[in-house]
Amino acid sequence: MGELRPIPGRPNVYLWKYLPSIPAAAIFLVLFAVVTIFHLWRSVRARVWFCIPFAIGGIFQVIGYATRIYCYYNTEKIDSYAIQFSFIILAPVFYAASIYMVLRRLIHSINGDRFSVVRARWLTYIFVTGDILALTIQGSAVGLTTKPESKKTGEKVITIGLLVQIVIFAFFIYVSTIFHLRMNKDLKLNPRSGPHLTVPWKTGLYMLYGCSALIMIRSVFRVVEYLMGVDAYLLSNEWPLYVFDTILMFATQVIFVAWFPDKFQVQETTLKSTTGSEDGHMLVDGVGNGRNLVGP
Secondary structure, three states: OOOOOOOOOOOOOOOOOOOOOHHHHHHHHHHHHHHHHHHHHHHHHHOOHHHHHHHHHHHHHHHHHHHHHHHHHOOOOHHHHHHHHHHHHHHHHHHHHHHHHHHHHHHHHOOOHHHOOOOHHHHHHHHHHHHHHHHHHHHHOHHHHOOHHHHHHHHHHHHHHHHHHHHHHHHHHHHHHHHHHHHHHHHHHOOOOOHHHOOOHHHHHHHHHHHHHHHHHHHHHHHHHHHHOOOOHHHHOOHHHHHHHHHHHHHHHHHHHHOOOOOOEEEEEEEEEOOEEEEEEEEEOOOOOEEEOOOO
16 A cells, blocks of 8 residues: 655655555556557658657656556655656657657648748757757756755756747747748639648648647646645646646647648758759658659
8 A cells, every 4th residue: 555655764855745646647658558659650650750759758658657656655766756757747848849840841741931930941950959958958857856955946947948848839839820821821812733732731730739739738737836836736736737737748649640740751852953952852651652842
């Protein structure tokens, strides 16, 4: 039977405010495992390697919730507490990396670079760099949160990392929305044939909107959670974690795999024209066949 125990050698210091629920952790361990395995299968089958970071996020969730089960019987162990905490808090950062890369490939697949606020070739660099920054900030705080004397400092650092993630996502949604509006406007004014008729770019954008919105809501919740403090209601009870983080992140994985972006994979080549060299891009379908959509 599990019970709350203090850290060894510190009789009045507890890592947990509650006993983590085994049934809840087990249910989502299985759910995340199933959807992650399916995601990996689709990624390998379609050779869409830019979706692998998303799968890594799913693996992080599996490890995180498996460790919460272990923590039920070992509430005094710092290592297991740190593992479940860090893997669950960092998983969405890996989701975001794939989401950012999808937009770039989507834009290239319909020759829509001129409608983007940021040139498509720079989208991955800008957003993934920001994502790595958010990951680094949050990851650096994990050790701090496991020590009572530095726990509040760790929470502040995590809050900063989450705010960075929110700002990046807000800009990403802005870039995606402007591209969507400009593309729609141009197609209404200049109806034409082209890859936009066969590539499900609108569905892809709606998928990105859905995933981004869920991660944004979750990040805002986490910011509020840490701003309220370790002794406040949100961190002292388990149900907010499952309602405002776990369920939302599982829904994010389901949305991504249900509308899997295997039609937007781009293989970059350097094509030379009479005026010099420029980037060409190939849209690759789900079974690895390609056709040039940009041309030399």
